[in-house]
Amino acid sequence: MRRFEFPVDKHHAKAVNETLADVRRLQWSAALMAVVLAAAAVGLFFLGQPWAYILGAVLAICAVTSLWMVVWTPRKVGSIDQLYAKGDLVPALISEVHPRGYTLLALVDIAKPDAAAPRYALATRTIRALPGKGYTVGHKVPSVSVLGDRTNRGDSDTWQMVSMMPIAWGTWDSKVIAKATSQITETEWNLLRRNISMSEKVRASDNQYVLLDPAQLPDELH
Known part of the structure; x- marks a missing residue:
């Protein structure tokens, strides 16, 4: 487990962080659906027909469920901090x-906290933008993992949903981004570089991640 603490610029994050934008879109979609159903x-x-009352009650329940999604979604995801x-x-x-x-290719340990060993995977996320401009293939984008399960009943030792969120979506400070970059080992960066040609395959896979064979990992990652 490797955490990276830094002061999150909330105004910057609200403007550029696509994870927050995705949550807002889900909320608007749920709200619109609630209005239509209601x-x-x-x-x-x-x-005034019996069948209409029954169907209307079903739609009303669905409308309430959609409204609940408007409130539940940001609580489930959590704040940007x-x-x-x-x-x-x-x-x-x-x-x-x-x-x-761009498409980001990341190296992520997707093992749950109680798993016996790390389970590294290559994961992708297609994003619309990064602060700044002129980025090319191979540019380093230190990020944090965003992991979760679709339901509370997941019994696997790995997470079902795997994504990442660039540090640059949380701060303008180039020193913070440089510090995050330096805390990631060259072994990890080199492993990603060697697998950069896997990006399209990973992006097309289920859930946009592919588990790596532990036998092919550097000793440092065991």
């Missing part, structure tokens, strides 16, 4: 440059 339920109730605080510092490189963004 309107449909009201329309059915006005019909919590996300940076609980994630591990991981190496990520720009592995692909697209007309409207």
Whole structure:
């Protein structure tokens, strides 16, 4: 477990952090769905037919569930400070440059805390932007891991959902980003560089990560 503490610039994060933007989009989608379902339920109730009452009640329950998602989603994800605080510092490189963004390739230990050993995986995330400009393939992007399960009943020793969040989405300070970069070993950076050609395969895989064979890992990562 390797944590990296730094003062998160909340105004900067709200402007550029795509994880927060994704949460906001989910909230807006859930709110819009709640309005549509509630309107449909009201329309059915006005019909005054037994079948319409039943269907309207079902839609009303769905509308309430959608409203609950508006409140539950940010609580489930956590605040931006919590996300940076609980994630591990991981190496990520720009592995692909697209007309409207980049793909990041990261080396992430996806083992749960009670697992017997680390389980390293290559993971990708396609992003729209990074602060600054002119980035090319191979550029170092120190990040924190964002890990989770789809349900509370996951019994695997590895996380189901794997992503990463650049430190640069949490601060403008180049010294902080440089410090994060230096705390990641050259062994990890080199392993990523050797696997940069795997980016497209990882991006196309289920959940956008591929487990690495422990036998092929450097001794430092065992």
